Amino acid sequence: MKKKTFRGGVHPEYAKDITAEKSIQDLPAPEMIVISLQQHIGAPVDSLVKKGDSVLMGQLIGNSSYAVSANVHSSVSGTVVAVEPRPHISGRSVISVVIKNDGQDNPCEMISHSDPIQLSPQEIKDKIKAAGIVGLGGAAFPTSIKLDPPDQANIDYLIINGSECEPYLTADDRMMVEEPADVILGAKLLAKGCGAERILIGIEENKPEAIRNMRDHAGSNAIEIVVLDTKYPQGGEKQMITALTGREVPSNGLPYQAGVIVQNVGTALATTQACRDGRALIDRVVTLTGAGIKEPRNYRIRLGTSFRVAIEAAGGFTAEPGKVIAGGPLMGSAQFDLDVPVMKGTSSILVFTKEDSKQFDPMPCIKCARCVDVCPASLLPVRLEAYSMNAMWDEALEYGAMDCIECGCCTYICPSKRFLLHWMRLAKNEIIVAKRRQTG
Amino acid sequence: MENSRLIVSPSPHVRDEDTIHKIMFAVIIGLLPVLIAATYLFGFNAIRLVVLASIAAVVTEALCQKIRNQPITLWDGSALVTGVLIGLNVPPTLPSWMMILGSVVAITLGKHVFGGLGYNPFNPALVGRAFLVVSFTLPMTYWTTPFDAVTTATPLELGPQAVAYPDLFFGTIAGSLGETSAFAILIGGIYLFYRGVLDYRIPLGYLGTVLVLTTILGLDPLFHLLAGSLLFAAVYMASDMVTTPVTPVGRWAFGIGAGIILVVIRIWGSLPEGVTYSILLMNAATPLINRWTRPRIYGQGVSKNA
Numbered sequence: 001m002k003k004k005t006f007r008g009g010v011h012p013e014y015a016k017d018i019t020a021e022k023s024i025q026d027l028p029a030p031e032m033i034v035i036s037l038q039q040h041i042g043a044p045v046d047s048l049v050k051k052g053d054s055v056l057m058g059q060l061i062g063n064s065s066y067a068v069s070a071n072v073h074s075s076v077s078g079t080v081v082a083v084e085p086r087p088h089i090s091g092r093s094v095i096s097v098v099i100k101n102d103g104q105d106n107p108c109e110m111i112s113h114s115d116p117i118q119l120s121p122q123e124i125k126d127k128i129k130a131a132g133i134v135g136l137g138g139a140a141f142p143t144s145i146k147l148d149p150p151d152q153a154n155i156d157y158l159i160i161n162g163s164e165c166e167p168y169l170t171a172d173d174r175m176m177v178e179e180p181a182d183v184i185l186g187a188k189l190l191a192k193g194c195g196a197e198r199i200l201i202g203i204e205e206n207k208p209e210a211i212r213n214m215r216d217h218a219g220s221n222a223i224e225i226v227v228l229d230t231k232y233p234q235g236g237e238k239q240m241i242t243a244l245t246g247r248e249v250p251s252n253g254l255p256y257q258a259g260v261i262v263q264n265v266g267t268a269l270a271t272t273q274a275c276r277d278g279r280a281l282i283d284r285v286v287t288l289t290g291a292g293i294k295e296p297r298n299y300r301i302r303l304g305t306s307f308r309v310a311i312e313a314a315g316g317f318t319a320e321p322g323k324v325i326a327g328g329p330l331m332g333s334a335q336f337d338l339d340v341p342v343m344k345g346t347s348s349i350l351v352f353t354k355e356d357s358k359q360f361d362p363m364p365c366i367k368c369a370r371c372v373d374v375c376p377a378s379l380l381p382v383r384l385e386a387y388s389m390n391a392m393w394d395e396a397l398e399y400g401a402m403d404c405i406e407c408g409c410c411t412y413i414c415p416s417k418r419f420l421l422h423w424m425r426l427a428k429n430e431i432i433v434a435k436r437r438q439t440g
Numbered sequence: 441m442e443n444s445r446l447i448v449s450p451s452p453h454v455r456d457e458d459t460i461h462k463i464m465f466a467v468i469i470g471l472l473p474v475l476i477a478a479t480y481l482f483g484f485n486a487i488r489l490v491v492l493a494s495i496a497a498v499v500t501e502a503l504c505q506k507i508r509n510q511p512i513t514l515w516d517g518s519a520l521v522t523g524v525l526i527g528l529n530v531p532p533t534l535p536s537w538m539m540i541l542g543s544v545v546a547i548t549l550g551k552h553v554f555g556g557l558g559y560n561p562f563n564p565a566l567v568g569r570a571f572l573v574v575s576f577t578l579p580m581t582y583w584t585t586p587f588d589a590v591t592t593a594t595p596l597e598l599g600p601q602a603v604a605y606p607d608l609f610f611g612t613i614a615g616s617l618g619e620t621s622a623f624a625i626l627i628g629g630i631y632l633f634y635r636g637v638l639d640y641r642i643p644l645g646y647l648g649t650v651l652v653l654t655t656i657l658g659l660d661p662l663f664h665l666l667a668g669s670l671l672f673a674a675v676y677m678a679s680d681m682v683t684t685p686v687t688p689v690g691r692w693a694f695g696i697g698a699g700i701i702l703v704v705i706r707i708w709g710s711l712p713e714g715v716t717y718s719i720l721l722m723n724a725a726t727p728l729i730n731r732w733t734r735p736r737i738y739g740q741g742v743s744k745n746a
Contacts, residue, residue: 007738012454091448167454238738251739258742323447330452338446350453357447363460363516364558369639369686378735382686400737408452415458416558422450 003205005229006239008376010409012167012232012330014206019170019289022297024178027313029076029105033304034086034341035061035097040134041141042068047097053080056108058280060130061097070142070344071132074099075282075302077106087337089326089346096341099304110278117188124193124275131274132281132344136266137161137172137235138327140345143267147194149256156259158196159244160187160268162203162210163228163235166328169348171285172265174298176203176210179269180217186268187223189275194261199223200244206230232330233407237262239376251403266347286342288314292321292351301342307349308338322357325350330408360417371410371420377403381410381420388423393434396427404428460557463637463681464517470632471524471676477624478617481586482532486617489539490527496543497523504552518557522546525565525676528618529669530572532589534579542572562723563683566716573716583614596712600663608666618676619669629675642684643674645695646702653703670702673715683723690726690733697729698722 038044045062055061055074062072078101085093113119119127129144149155160183164172176183191199201218203211205227215225226244228234238249240262247258255262263271266284273279282303289296294315301310307324311317325332326346342349371381379400387396401424410420478486501519505512514520526546530539546568554560573580585592592614595603607613611621618625632638647665654661665671678684678698685694698718705714722729 010456012456242738248739248742250742250744251737253739253742253744257744321446323449323453325453329454332451332453334446334448334451334453336446336448352453357453358455359447359449360455363513364556366460366463366518366558366681367684367686368463368681369691372686372688372735377738379737380686380730380734383730399734400740403737403739412452412454413456413458415456415460415463417455417459419450421452425450 003227003229004243005231005234006243006376007378008374008409009231009233009239010374010412012412014167014230015289016168016170016173016206018168018296019287019298020173022170022174024174024285024298024300027299027301027305027310029101029302030305030309031101033074033076033078033099033101033302034306035072035074035099035304036086036088036094036341036343037062037072037096038088038094039072039140039303039343039345040070041139042066042070044095045069045072047083047095049080049083049097051080051082054078055080055099057105058110058282059108060280068142068145070134071130071280073132073280073282075304076101077104078102087340089333089335089340089343091333091336112278113276116272116275117185117192119189119275121193121195124189127274127278128193128271131270131279133267133270133274134281134344135264136270136284136344136347137264138331138345138347140343143263143271146261146263147190149194149254149261153256154259155194155196155256155261156198157245157261158187158191158194158199159240159260159262160199160201160265161235161237161240161262162201162207162214162265163240164207164265165204165230165232165235166330166348167232168289168350169287169328170289171287171298171347173207173210175265175269175285176207176214180213182272183265183268184214184217184219184223185276186270186272189271190263190268196261197222201225202228202234202240202244204228204230204234233376233405233409236376236405236407238405281344284342284344284346286310286346287348289348290351291356292317292319292353294318303343304341306339306341307335310342310349311338311351317351319353321351322354323352325352330412331406362418363416365416365418368415370413370415374409374413376407376409377405379404381424384427385418385420385423388427391430393427393430397431401427401431460516460518464521466632466635466637467521467676468517468524470628470635470637471528473624473627474528474618474621474672475524477611477621478528481611481620482617485532488536489530489532489534489617490524492536492539493527493543494520494523496540497526497547500544500547504548505556508552508556510556513557516557519547522551522564526568528672529565529569529616531580531582531584532617533582533584538572538576538579542568545571558682560682561726562720563677563680566677566720570716570720585614586612586620594712595663595667596706600660603667605662605666608663616669619672622666622671625671625675632675638675638679639691641688641691642679642695645692646674646678646699647671649696649699650703653699657703657707659707664706668713669715673719678719678722683726685726685729685733687730687733687735689735690729693729693733694722694726697725
């Protein structure tokens with residue numbers, strides 16, 4: 001049977017077998033925790049604590065009055081030793097709360113519900129907001145806002161994104177294999193929260209155990225598990241929507257305008273924990289993998305644990321590392337400082353050896369058009385790159401620069417090893433800056 | 441665990457294995473069946489001309505890059521491909537110095553005056569061939585039979601009644617070195633297609649258009665497909681990446697346009713063959729085709745009402 005999929009895409013080496021069979025282990029919380037106050041798309045939160053305060057595990061330590069923002073909680077109990085800028089995955093320093101762990105894990109009060117599905121949609125959204133849940137697939141957009149689309153838009157489908165299309169990553173896979181009931185419950189809660197009638201769960205066909213377990217627990221016929229072709233970027237929000245429903249998200253628009261809301265597997269699990277157990281988002285499953293790491297595995301890691309601690313727990317480096325990447329090899333960001341903390345959006349710590357970390361000098365473009373063939377947005381990356389290199393921002397805009405989803409397929413496939421995506425990002429940035437200047 | 445030596449670069453952090461070098465050498469491998477057939481049919485002349493053309497092309501490339509203060513990139517294989525192609529595109533008896541001159545023109549006027557690899561609007565080998573045809577019309581249209589090298593005319597000049605299909609298919613006919621054996625070209629083409637180097641749209645559009653038009657005009661379509669350099673050009677030259685459109689629809693348009701021009705030249709033109717000009721003219725139209733055949737971008741034209 002022909003599996004559902006989308007236009008374009010690439011087939012990189014998946015390398016998921018390194019950790020696919022490794023069940024999720026708890027990584028003990030380290031002595032020192034660094035909770036960044038910017039772990040989501042939107043405004044950074046303000047610290048509610050100061051140096052010397054003692055905090056409980058799960059205690060709210062940062063919030064914001066801005067609409068697009070997400071609460072931040074302490075992942076351990078202990079004492080605040082500093083509120084100061086610390087290294088952040090983005091490469092900048094961001095104001096963070098540094099907590100000395102007392103090792104007690106004294107929890108703050110949690111309100112649990114034995115049957116959370118009885119909660120009203122508003123109660124579900126409130127609990128998700130209170131728990132500080134964001135999209136755990138990597139984009140880290142606040143979930144409660146996503147569930148509350150403007151204009152009373154009608155939502156037909158809630159999609160749970162279980163494709164995990166990035167090579168190496170197995171965290172979502174393991175959650176679906178080990179905790180399918182909680183993922184399904186989370187999906188139901190999210191669907192109730194946004195008023196979606198039907199739930200579609202898209203999983204790539206390279207995760208047979210996850211597909212089986214999820215099907216076993218899906219039960220009701222309002223939930224459908226859809227097997228998808230294994231192809232990157234199947235997990236791209238727009239690609240997922242088109243593969244599952246045949247609908248397209250309008251250019252410059254959002255999924256709710258196609259009557260769809262997409263949430264990640266990890267987000268569903270966190271939603272269950274928030275609504276049923278009253279638990280804030282203080283940990284997440286992270287895949288520690290790559291040839292540069294001695295004992296690759298899937299860890300449940302307290303937010304704020306440094307990359308250094310996590311890598312040491314996984315046996316450390318095999319040799320001198322080449323790259324340490326937060327996220328997958330296609331969209332993740334290379335880190336220069338091992339003191340960056342695991343954050344809500346950190347799906348993976350991927351360590352490349354020196355040999356893996358190949359660097360290329362771009363050759364002239366030979367117009368092979370492979371970038372055109374693989375672009376899931378049907379752009380002409382070859383033209384956009386040329387416009388960007390020549391600072392022709394109007395032309396770049398006309399050729400759809402803002403429709404680029406930054407999946408990196410063009411750069412991946414380019415035989416001339418050109419930095420197409422890099423130029424695309426520059427064009428997008430320039431276009432946004434110019435627009436801001438115009439509107440004052 | 442020190443930080444100091446970590447590599448930082450923008451995503452993506454993995455790349456496909458293919459490189460320009462590998463693509464160009466795949467084209468060379470794809471040309472091997474044709475080279476073997478040419479050597480079998482035309483003997484030492486095939487080796488003489490292809491080797492001379494290749495050496496001339498590679499040396500010219502190096503000189504041009506030296507003059508332009510560019511890094512010497514012979515290993516990318518593109519000059520070699522141009523050399524082999526122009527070598528296979530001439531009659532077996534062409535004098536050596538003309539071959540060398542054609543190759544030099546192909547690399548200089550066809551490629552480096554525009555900025556080198558990737559920037560040339562016209563297929564360099566065809567620029568070289570067009571130069572030779574215009575400058576040395578007689579030697580460039582002096583045809584001999586395979587094996588015994590007796591002076592003759594090409595099938596296109598003789599017409600369909602004078603040649604048998606098996607001869608056309610296996611190449612035991614007069615013509616340019618590489619164009620005669622459809623059999624060898626098909627093997628090379630199939631290899632290139634499976635290697636992912638040959639986009640099927642241009643060859644199919646080109647050949648299909650010739651097939652359809654000659655049928656409509658009441659001519660022998662199979663003869664027009666096999667005679668002359670159409671098949672060779674469809675597989676190895678019309679499909680050249682640098683000089684053809686990048687959009688999927690544009691590649692169809694390119695093939696169909698070249699097919700129409702070819703039939704017009706063959707039927708109503710004063711030349712017996714029109715492959716070179718059909719492709720060069722479509723090369724010129726390529727930027728326009730790219731502009732007119734932009735694919736619909738995902739989500740554009742979709743209404744924002746849920």
